[in-house]
Amino acid sequence: MSVLQPVRGTHDLLAEESRRHRRVEEVAFETARRYGFGEIITPIFEFTEVFSRTLGETSDVVTKEMYTFADRSGDSITLRPEGTAGVARAFISGGLSQHLPLKLFYRGPMFRHERPQKGRLRQFHQVGVELLGVESPQADVEVIALGAQMLAALGLKDKVRLELNTLGDAESRAAYRDALVGYLSGYEDRLSKDSLDRLQRNPLRVLDSKDEADKAVVAGAPLLTEYLNDASRSFFEQVQAGLAAVGVGAEVSPRLVRGLDYYCHTAFEFTTTALGAQGTVLAGGRYDGLISQMGGPATPGIGWAAGIERLSMLLDETPSADRPVAVIPMGADLGALPLAQRLRQAGFAVDLGYSGNVKKRLNRANKVNARAAVILGEDELARNAVAVRDLDSGEQEEVPLAVLEERLARFR
RNA sequence: GCGGGUGUAGCUCAGUUGGUUAGAGCGCCAGGUUGUGGUCCUGGAUGUCGUCGGUUCGAAUCCGAUCACUCGCCCCA
Known part of the structure; x- marks a missing residue:
């Protein structure tokens, strides 16, 4: 690539x-x-x-x-x-x-x-x-x-x-190690190449070999428990x-x-x-x-x-990501950025898109799995209110700006 | 470090015995008019066919090398 x-x-x-x-x-x-x-x-x-x-x-x-x-x-x-x-x-x-x-x-x-x-x-x-x-x-x-x-x-x-x-x-291990090396040395002709190498570097490893011939040799080896x-x-x-x-x-x-x-x-x-x-x-x-x-x-x-x-x-399931609240202005200069800032400072995870009309912004809200949308329209703003839409149920209501955080709390 | 498999759009894959501008689905983007999503319809963009080199009139298709991923060995979390 x-x-x-x-x-x-x-x-x-x-x-x-x-x-x-x-x-x-x-x-x-x-x-x-x-x-x-x-x-x-x-x-x-x-x-x-x-x-x-x-x-x-x-x-x-x-x-x-x-x-x-x-x-x-x-x-x-x-x-x-x-x-x-x-x-x-x-x-x-x-x-x-x-x-x-x-x-x-x-x-x-x-x-x-x-x-x-x-x-x-x-x-x-x-x-x-x-x-x-x-x-x-x-x-x-x-x-x-x-x-x-x-x-x-x-x-x-x-x-x-x-x-x-x-x-x-240390004492038990050393005693066992000697016994094991003594035993395995008698079978050098039957051990795999890997195990001959292990015998030099880390004899206990031979016990764990997956090689069939090795396993047969290991079956008769002394046990660590006998040397404890x-x-x-x-x-x-x-x-x-x-x-x-x-x-x-x-x-x-x-x-x-x-x-x-x-x-x-x-x-x-x-x-x-x-x-x-x-x-x-x-x-x-x-x-x-x-x-x-x-x-x-x-x-x-x-x-x-x-x-x-x-x-x-x-893990059986992937932890889900935060579900943000999407702030969606229906036109320019409706104060979306200050409102998003206000909600973020109040502790909400807020998604604010950078462009697009309402339809596109709602689409984006879906994509980020937003829980709710705060929609800013001129009519509502004239009444000092915004529309709050529950994106799971589709229900929408008008909420006075003064109590927005309070009404949004259930979508947190 | 050793051996086997794989490598085509963001993702999953198709591509016939080597033959003209390389395809599908999903995704993405845009539209289906004026302030509302997840469905549907229509249209669009995208690939140095992993990379480099070779064979050939011609290669995504054959050969070699290389890189990456993957399975096993060694070892380990």
């Missing part, structure tokens, strides 16, 4: 799409607010190390998906690929350890240089929450319940399911019991793992089958080691992020 195309994987959101997008954002923020979360707005770019150090040097995000560039002073800058690292950086640089526990909500664009697909973009948007400073599994329960409530408020309760797993603490120490086992049990107590249904999914290095204990995903290959709609977990790994005071944390575009696609 035109030479002027948006950059691959980016989109303009307008009209219906933008309303769906905003609805997801607003419902998420409102739900988070009820759980005591306040908003944090961090920059959309950070020094590259903020991401490369926290996400793991070998992760896909760091090795091939970051938008990185040198700024004018030569510093390496990266457009944020996710939200947690920036929040963690803000926590440390802002000395927020004085305010624990800290409950933060964020929203905004994220950038990943991936091959676009349905529900997968290069600039996409997330809402997310982080709860910092609480070791207790109560935090995990609260954060997951918040996610579930937000999804329910969006009408998605029946479209998603919650998968839950534990990665154990008492503390980790107890932690996971408390999370499950807590979720049951607040009525959030979860399925334990032993093969659910996380791609990013900083996770421990709880890992969870809300998934759907409605988005093709992109099933994950909201995902997160516990990251007790992250803040200290970045050089801050040891601080536990748990959080999740959800893709706004993915949620937006699942």
